[in-house]
Amino acid sequence: MIIFLIGHDFKYETEATVKLFFPAMRFTFCTEDAPRQEDYIRTSLAGETILAESSLSGVFRRSEAQLPQHADKRTAEHALCTLLYEHLTEATGITPPWGMMTGIRPVRMLTAAVEQGSTLEDAVQAMGQTYRVSEQKLALAKETARVQLPLLGRLGPDVVSLYISIPFCPSRCSYCSFVSHSIAEAGKLIPAYVDCLCRELSIWGELIRRLELKLDTVYIGGGTPTAISAEQLGQIMDAVRANMHMDPVREYTVEAGRPDTITPEKLEVIRSHGATRITINPQTLNDKVLRAIGRKHTAQQAVDAFRLARSLGFANINMDLIAGLPEDTPDSFRDTLDRVIALDPESITVHTLTLKRSAALYAQGGSQIANPAAAMVDYSVRRLPEAGYRPYYLYRQKNTLENLENVGYAKPGFESLYNILIMDETQTILGAGCAASTKLVTPDGQITRIHNHKFPYEYIGRFDSLMEKKQQIDQILGGNSHGA
Numbered sequence: 001m002i003i004f005l006i007g008h009d010f011k012y013e014t015e016a017t018v019k020l021f022f023p024a025m026r027f028t029f030c031t032e033d034a035p036r037q038e039d040y041i042r043t044s045l046a047g048e049t050i051l052a053e054s055s056l057s058g059v060f061r062r063s064e065a066q067l068p069q070h071a072d073k074r075t076a077e078h079a080l081c082t083l084l085y086e087h088l089t090e091a092t093g094i095t096p097p098w099g100m101m102t103g104i105r106p107v108r109m110l111t112a113a114v115e116q117g118s119t120l121e122d123a124v125q126a127m128g129q130t131y132r133v134s135e136q137k138l139a140l141a142k143e144t145a146r147v148q149l150p151l152l153g154r155l156g157p158d159v160v161s162l163y164i165s166i167p168f169c170p171s172r173c174s175y176c177s178f179v180s181h182s183i184a185e186a187g188k189l190i191p192a193y194v195d196c197l198c199r200e201l202s203i204w205g206e207l208i209r210r211l212e213l214k215l216d217t218v219y220i221g222g223g224t225p226t227a228i229s230a231e232q233l234g235q236i237m238d239a240v241r242a243n244m245h246m247d248p249v250r251e252y253t254v255e256a257g258r259p260d261t262i263t264p265e266k267l268e269v270i271r272s273h274g275a276t277r278i279t280i281n282p283q284t285l286n287d288k289v290l291r292a293i294g295r296k297h298t299a300q301q302a303v304d305a306f307r308l309a310r311s312l313g314f315a316n317i318n319m320d321l322i323a324g325l326p327e328d329t330p331d332s333f334r335d336t337l338d339r340v341i342a343l344d345p346e347s348i349t350v351h352t353l354t355l356k357r358s359a360a361l362y363a364q365g366g367s368q369i370a371n372p373a374a375a376m377v378d379y380s381v382r383r384l385p386e387a388g389y390r391p392y393y394l395y396r397q398k399n400t401l402e403n404l405e406n407v408g409y410a411k412p413g414f415e416s417l418y419n420i421l422i423m424d425e426t427q428t429i430l431g432a433g434c435a436a437s438t439k440l441v442t443p444d445g446q447i448t449r450i451h452n453h454k455f456p457y458e459y460i461g462r463f464d465s466l467m468e469k470k471q472q473i474d475q476i477l478g479g480n481s482h483g484a
């Protein structure tokens with residue numbers, strides 16, 4: 001489809017607005033008018049007049065409005081995109097649930113407004129008016145902010161969290177776009193990878209001591225951390241304990257991930273090394289759906305893994321689900337969610353399927369799949385609070401089915417601090433391992449990111465030069481420390 005941009009250069013926002021209605025479409029852009037036979041969208045700015053026009057399947061429409069007086073560039077851009085949004089809502093009959101909002105952290109917008117002195121009600125109202133967000137999503141964002149605000153008590157600039165990446169999985173799920181490596185393909189790299197990871201943890205430990213920082217939360221994620229052996233997992237968790245002062249740590253999570261990798265030995269390693277929270281991520285409890293996404297385990301294995309963890313004393317377990325998976329239906333999703341609730345985990349995270357180009361499912365034509373994800377998400381928004389779970393963190397991603405969201409729900413007192421902190425972006429997070437990124441937050445709110453290499457062979461092969469790059473962290477974080 002062609003998009004005409006006449007008299008303005010608001011290409012990025014115009015494209016983002018059009019994509020809300022045509023997510024899988026490819027666009028070409030023209031800055032000069034030319035006659036067209038095929039479908040097109042035209043936006044223009046002339047003096048104080050803004051126009052949105054479209055010709056879609058032979059139907060021509062035109063909308064016109066005036067800019068407010070003395071509008072600056074940002075106001076003009078927002079006004080033009082609002083006109084285009086309303087125009088396309090009418091032309092397509094689609095009303096996106098999050099309205100014109102393209103940002104990934106709507107709740108951060110609310111909590112930031114509250115921190116600057118607004119009431120939550122006013123912040124919600126402003127978000128609804130500015131972005132045309134539906135009442136249902138406004139209520140969800142508001143409740144998430146309400147749960148999150150008391151947990152966001154700022155801890156000071158000398159407090160940091162630690163993320164540890166174990167990028168291996170038993171096999172690759174069809175929807176996965178993460179740089180995860182199957183054990184069969186990359187298994188021989190694991191011993192060298194674990195050695196490098198332990199060296200990186202000792203470098204982080206030394207930096208934490210030198211700058212007199214305090215460790216707040218630790219998250220071992222992946223991939224599937226339990227895809228490696230109990231001994232290797234123990235080696236990594238030993239390195240955490242040996243290099244970090246763990247007393248101030250408020251939360252220590254290990255993503256046990258795929259049920260087919262969970263064994264009594266690995267759970268015992270996790271428990272005995274002081275992890276306080278694990279997540280078991282079946283994504284669905286429907287065997288047909290599990291097969292369709294390339295999982296090699298059954299729903300019963302997920303239930304058994306949960307019961308095993310409980311029997312070994314884990315008192316804070318999260319389970320992850322995904323709405324919109326291939327072969328899933330609203331009925332089978334409802335069945336999954338009800339069965340997960342019956343297991344009584346402390347938290348349940350409901351993601352909506354995101355299709356990125358690197359996922360196998362996308363190559364199979366996944367971008368075209370018609371999907372009842374909205375009905376599934378609606379059920380979870382209604383059902384989980386009834387069962388005692390409150391939404392506590394929420395984020396959106398690009399290319400998510402129907403522009404929906406990912407929401408973590410927890411029983412009161414079991415909200416994951418790490419999940420809140422990663423979205424809040426006000427705490428430094430040190431990343432260890434391949435594909436991990438370190439996010440340094442200075443007291444003035446500036447964020448510097450340092451990315452580790454994406455693939456295990458690069459991380460192992462270029463480990464020394466990567467660690468040299470981290471010397472700059474002392475200068476950036478040095479200003480944060482008590483001692484500096």
Ligand code: SF4
Binds near residue numbers: 171177257258
């Ligand atoms: S378990 Fe997660 S990281 Fe591993 S392949 Fe599946 S989606 Fe990707």
